[in-house]
Amino acid sequence: MKTVLRWGMVYLLLLTGLTALGHYNQQLNANLAALEQKEADLQQKETRLLLQRYQLTAPLALRAWAEANGFIPMSLGRWVRPERSTP
Amino acid sequence: MNQLGTHEQATLNRGWVVLLAIVAFMLGLGYGFYILWHNAPSLLLRPPTAQAAPAVRGRLEAADGTPLALSTPQETRLYPLGLSATQLVGFGERSGGKGLSGLELDLEPLLAQGQNLRLTIDPQVQAIAEQALWKGLEAAKADWGTAVVMESQTGRLLAVANGPAFDPTAPRGDIRKDIAWRNHAFMYALEPGSTIKALTAAVLLEENVARLDTKVYAPMSRRVAGWTINDVVRHPETLTLSEVLKYSSNVGITTLAERIPPKTLFDFFKQLHFLDDQLLPPLSYQPPIAVQIAAPQVRPIQRWGPAEYANATFGQGFLITPLHLTAAYNALAADGVYRQPILFEGNTSQSKAVFRPQVARAIRQALTQGITENAKLRGYTLGGKTGTAQVVVNGRYSSSVYTALFAGFIPSDTPRVTVVVALYHPKGSRIHGAQVAAPIYREIAARLFALWGVPPQPQLEASPNTSKLVH
Numbered sequence: 001m002k003t004v005l006r007w008g009m010v011y012l013l014l015l016t017g018l019t020a021l022g023h024y025n026q027q028l029n030a031n032l033a034a035l036e037q038k039e040a041d042l043q044q045k046e047t048r049l050l051l052q053r054y055q056l057t058a059p060l061a062l063r064a065w066a067e068a069n070g071f072i073p074m075s076l077g078r079w080v081r082p083e084r085s086t087p
Numbered sequence: 088m089n090q091l092g093t094h095e096q097a098t099l100n101r102g103w104v105v106l107l108a109i110v111a112f113m114l115g116l117g118y119g120f121y122i123l124w125h126n127a128p129s130l131l132l133r134p135p136t137a138q139a140a141p142a143v144r145g146r147l148e149a150a151d152g153t154p155l156a157l158s159t160p161q162e163t164r165l166y167p168l169g170l171s172a173t174q175l176v177g178f179g180e181r182s183g184g185k186g187l188s189g190l191e192l193d194l195e196p197l198l199a200q201g202q203n204l205r206l207t208i209d210p211q212v213q214a215i216a217e218q219a220l221w222k223g224l225e226a227a228k229a230d231w232g233t234a235v236v237m238e239s240q241t242g243r244l245l246a247v248a249n250g251p252a253f254d255p256t257a258p259r260g261d262i263r264k265d266i267a268w269r270n271h272a273f274m275y276a277l278e279p280g281s282t283i284k285a286l287t288a289a290v291l292l293e294e295n296v297a298r299l300d301t302k303v304y305a306p307m308s309r310r311v312a313g314w315t316i317n318d319v320v321r322h323p324e325t326l327t328l329s330e331v332l333k334y335s336s337n338v339g340i341t342t343l344a345e346r347i348p349p350k351t352l353f354d355f356f357k358q359l360h361f362l363d364d365q366l367l368p369p370l371s372y373q374p375p376i377a378v379q380i381a382a383p384q385v386r387p388i389q390r391w392g393p394a395e396y397a398n399a400t401f402g403q404g405f406l407i408t409p410l411h412l413t414a415a416y417n418a419l420a421a422d423g424v425y426r427q428p429i430l431f432e433g434n435t436s437q438s439k440a441v442f443r444p445q446v447a448r449a450i451r452q453a454l455t456q457g458i459t460e461n462a463k464l465r466g467y468t469l470g471g472k473t474g475t476a477q478v479v480v481n482g483r484y485s486s487s488v489y490t491a492l493f494a495g496f497i498p499s500d501t502p503r504v505t506v507v508v509a510l511y512h513p514k515g516s517r518i519h520g521a522q523v524a525a526p527i528y529r530e531i532a533a534r535l536f537a538l539w540g541v542p543p544q545p546q547l548e549a550s551p552n553t554s555k556l557v558h
Contacts, residue, residue, distance in 0.1 A: 007109075011112070014116055018116070018119050018120070018123075021120075021123055022123060025123055025126065029126075043159070043160070043161065044161075047159050047161075047163060047165070050165070050167075051165055051167060054153075054154070054165075054167030054168065054169075055167065055168075055169050058167070058168045058169055058171060058210070058214070059168075059171065059210045059211050059213070059214035059215075060168070060169060060170065060171050060214045060217065060218065061169070062214075063214055063215070063218055064218075073533050073534050073536070073537035074536070074537045074540070074542065075464065075466070075467065075532075075533045075534070075536035075537045075541070075542075075543060076533050076537075078465075078543075
């Protein structure tokens with residue numbers, strides 16, 4: 001009987017250890033999944049920002065901005081000669 | 088203990104059973120630990136099961152390294168310049184990215200292997216050409232248009248603009264009806280119309296059968312082999328060759344072209360690669376990988392009668408792409424040397440002298456003096472030729488569908504680039520090349536001079552300026 005109890009104790013002890021390790025692993029897994037999700041979100045955000053950066057600084061966008069703000073190509077602009085006051 | 092020894096037998100059996108149970112228990116426990124270790128979330132403990140990642144689809148880059156198309160590690164295809172150069176670059180399948188049009192299709196074998204390719208396209212010049220083209224296209228109410236800018240001394244294509252604008256990321260409609268996705272500059276062969284007159288004139292000069300001041304009797308119409316050839320712009324009855332180009336006289340050019348046999352012009356067409364559908368150098372011979380260009384359609388010389396020859400001298404009766412026309416005009420810009428156009432950095436342009444330098448310069452001079460008002464830019468030397476070509480619809484020349492063209496140099500005295508603008512089916516009262524294509528060329532020139540930092544020359548100004556800031 002004593003032998004059965006001893007082995008039973010050993011069994012329970014190992015089972016508890018196994019359960020604890022499994023629980024720990026599950027926690028780590030959940031943590032890792034959350035990190036991977038965050039990484040994917042950040043990668044998406046990085047892609048979006050990269051695209052936004054290129055589109056905001058693309059020559060077409062800059063030209064449209066310059067035109068909207070009244071900039072004139074040097075080849076088309078003409079300045080009046082400074083007027084001199086009459087003596 | 089009895090005589091049969093059953094006690095010993097029973098003890099022995101129990102010991103084995105317990106041992107077996109312990110072994111089974113240890114195995115089960117070991118398996119449990121093994122599974123836990125194997126599925127452990129820690130990256131260091133995890134066995135290296137992940138295979139080598141497949142190559143990300145290759146990038147297409149502009150000459151300065153600006154990406155035109157790139158893939159993220161998640162296989163998302165991005166077109167960073169938005170609407171710029173989208174018809175040239177093309178597009179692919181939404182999932183997987185396999186090329187369906189443009190360079191994405193033509194270069195599929197290279198891009199799929201992860202190879203990056205650098206084009207000769209300059210994003211600034213491309214944007215300039217697109218901005219001018221889209222604006223002009225809207226004003227002319229044309230179906231579509233294209234503008235090609237080629238560096239005169241090297242043959243590098245700096246811009247291949249197409250309109251209307253095409254967004255490769257937008258939902259796609261019926262690609263047979265909505266052709267905004269097509270790279271018209273490479274994929275549409277059209278009749279170049281009167282722009283060819285400058286090349287015919289160059290052939291006449293090269294063959295020493297005419298000079299710029301050679302006079303020709305040119306009424307407003309004449310008959311050739313039963314067909315009537317008409318002029319559009321009113322002009323004096325006698326014209327010099329320079330004036331034939333200025334007034335774009337069909338009668339004048341066909342009359343002068345009778346001084347050479349048709350085969351001579353045909354041979355020059357061959358030297359200018361008008362019969363060549365492999366205009367750009369291939370990227371690989373085995374397997375063959377090259378950018379697709381629409382095949383030109385030029386009758387064989389055996390089928391050139393007097394009417395066909397007369398038509399050919401002013402750019403009707405044969406089909407070439409705007410790219411063919413640009414490369415041919417560039418021979419005039421490069422002092423008579425034909426340079427093969429190139430689209431990829433590292434490719435070398437084959438070149439061959441077609442005209443004598445003085446012939447090319449004389450034609451440029453004539454095109455500068457006779458340039459249409461809408462193409463002039465104060466303070467700069469510009470030159471080029473307009474064209475308004477009739478279009479065959481249902482087997483007959485249409486009376487309403489035209490292609491408006493302008494081919495010219497920027498600047499025209501020492502050209503840095505050659506520009507060709509083509510608009511298909513402009514509508515309304517303004518349909519001629521001089522009215523709708525020339526202003527686009529002028530816009531491109533104005534912005535290119537600003538980009539290059541070339542100020543206007545006061546001696547070329549038409550009138551002294553006394554007003555405020557004007558443009």
